[in-house]
Amino acid sequence: MRRCVLLLIAILSSALPAWPARAAIQTRHVLVVVIDGGRYSETLGEPGTPHHPHMAGELSLIGARPAGMFNLGPTITVPGMSGILTGAIQDIRNDGTERPHTPTVGEVLRKQRGVPDSLVRIVARKPKLEVVGHSDHPQYGAAYGAAIRAGFNSDLETYVAGRQELLQYKPTFMLIHFGDTDYEGHANDWPGYLESITRADSLIWQLWLAVESDPELAGRTTMFVTNDHGRHDTLHGGFQNHGDGCPGCRRIELMVVGPDSKAGYMSPASFDQRGVAMTAAHLLGVTIPTATGEPMDDILLEITRPLDVPGGGRAAPALALAPNPTQGPVRIRVDAAHAGDAQVEVLDTTGRRIARAVRAGNEFMWDGRDASGRTVAPGAYHVRVRAHGQQTIAPLVVIH
Numbered sequence: 001m002r003r004c005v006l007l008l009i010a011i012l013s014s015a016l017p018a019w020p021a022r023a024a025i026q027t028r029h030v031l032v033v034v035i036d037g038g039r040y041s042e043t044l045g046e047p048g049t050p051h052h053p054h055m056a057g058e059l060s061l062i063g064a065r066p067a068g069m070f071n072l073g074p075t076i077t078v079p080g081m082s083g084i085l086t087g088a089i090q091d092i093r094n095d096g097t098e099r100p101h102t103p104t105v106g107e108v109l110r111k112q113r114g115v116p117d118s119l120v121r122i123v124a125r126k127p128k129l130e131v132v133g134h135s136d137h138p139q140y141g142a143a144y145g146a147a148i149r150a151g152f153n154s155d156l157e158t159y160v161a162g163r164q165e166l167l168q169y170k171p172t173f174m175l176i177h178f179g180d181t182d183y184e185g186h187a188n189d190w191p192g193y194l195e196s197i198t199r200a201d202s203l204i205w206q207l208w209l210a211v212e213s214d215p216e217l218a219g220r221t222t223m224f225v226t227n228d229h230g231r232h233d234t235l236h237g238g239f240q241n242h243g244d245g246c247p248g249c250r251r252i253e254l255m256v257v258g259p260d261s262k263a264g265y266m267s268p269a270s271f272d273q274r275g276v277a278m279t280a281a282h283l284l285g286v287t288i289p290t291a292t293g294e295p296m297d298d299i300l301l302e303i304t305r306p307l308d309v310p311g312g313g314r315a316a317p318a319l320a321l322a323p324n325p326t327q328g329p330v331r332i333r334v335d336a337a338h339a340g341d342a343q344v345e346v347l348d349t350t351g352r353r354i355a356r357a358v359r360a361g362n363e364f365m366w367d368g369r370d371a372s373g374r375t376v377a378p379g380a381y382h383v384r385v386r387a388h389g390q391q392t393i394a395p396l397v398v399i400h
């Protein structure tokens with residue numbers, strides 16, 4: 001009996017949330033994917049986005065992106081990757097012999113939250129990226145480093161290793177780096193460069209499908225897709241190289257998908273790559289004391305700082321869906337200014353209402369069934385939120 005009670009206490013205490021009270025934030029895992037040296041004019045910035053069909057297609061529909069995203073530090077790989085990981089501009093050597101000087105979000109997670117190294121992981125195509133596994137900051141460093149594997153023969157190999165680690169460990173923080181795009185650029189191989197961007201786009205979509213099909217990761221993972229830097233625009237030497245402050249080198253892409261970011265949202269804001277670390281830290285309940293960037297509040301449902309003026313009165317409602325794609329039930333979150341008055345419906349692609357979502361506390365749930373109780377067929381649907389005379393519609397994909 002006594003042993004049973006002790007066991008029960010042990011189970012209960014291990015099940016207690018180790019996370020600080022962060023109201024409604026649902027993210028427990030962050031995945032950052034970097035396409036090394038993808039220039040905006042061939043990624044999300046290209047008219048018709050022929051080399052980014054998934055990023056501009058499904059992921060744009062379910063995710064959030066800003067009007068502008070930039071590398072404001074040195075536009076080369078190690079500094080760029082370090083900026084993404086530390087939230088600070090790192091003017092450091094690019095050959096893998098100088099570490100970031102301020103801690104990465106992974107080091108902060110490990111030190112502040114006691115997250116084990118098995119749950120902070122980096123899988124990178126380029127061998128020199130071993131150097132971003134941890135900083136050389138005296139209060140952080142190797143003792144808080146990430147489990148890192150750097151150096152693969154292709155993005156496909158990197159993807160296979162990254163996906164396997166993601167599904168095996170279900171890391172709190174993981175970064176996957178694709179490097180073929182940069183290698184092909186430096187080789188001055190235009191078709192190879194474009195092909196690499198297209199391949200990375202497809203691997204990213206496969207990663208998201210893996211996340212949303214995993215029982216632990218689905219609906220609890222926020223994915224960021226970005227670049228370490230762009231490449232010279234035509235006026236500054238063209239796509240082969242990069243490294244200066246020209247608009248082509250500075251401009252990069254960003255997509256954020258997850259349970260705490262707005263669905264199908266194009267933000268008028270501009271961010272820079274330090275914002276990835278800032279926002280990831282916010283979602284995971286830590287702050288990086290040495291970071292200098294700004295979190296990406298405009299794309300989040302739960303912002304990091306209260307607004308001066310209560311917003312949302314006349315604005316359209318913002319919503320987040322998780323998981324998406326879903327194999328059945330989906331949780332629908334509506335921003336606080338609209339949630340109280342919101343009506344949430346699921347529509348088919350012709351706009352016909354097939355079900356109403358039911359309120360569950362501050363959220364809404366749809367069980368994946370139509371009004372007569374039948375499980376709906378796999379395919380594309382829309383979630384419509386109406387509140388205060390405004391409406392927002394976001395796509396939802398059902399897979400079986």
Ligand SMILES: [Zn+2]
Nearest residue numbers: 037077182186
């Ligand atoms: Zn390069």
Ligand SMILES: [Zn+2]
Nearest residue numbers: 232244246249
């Ligand atoms: Zn340039």
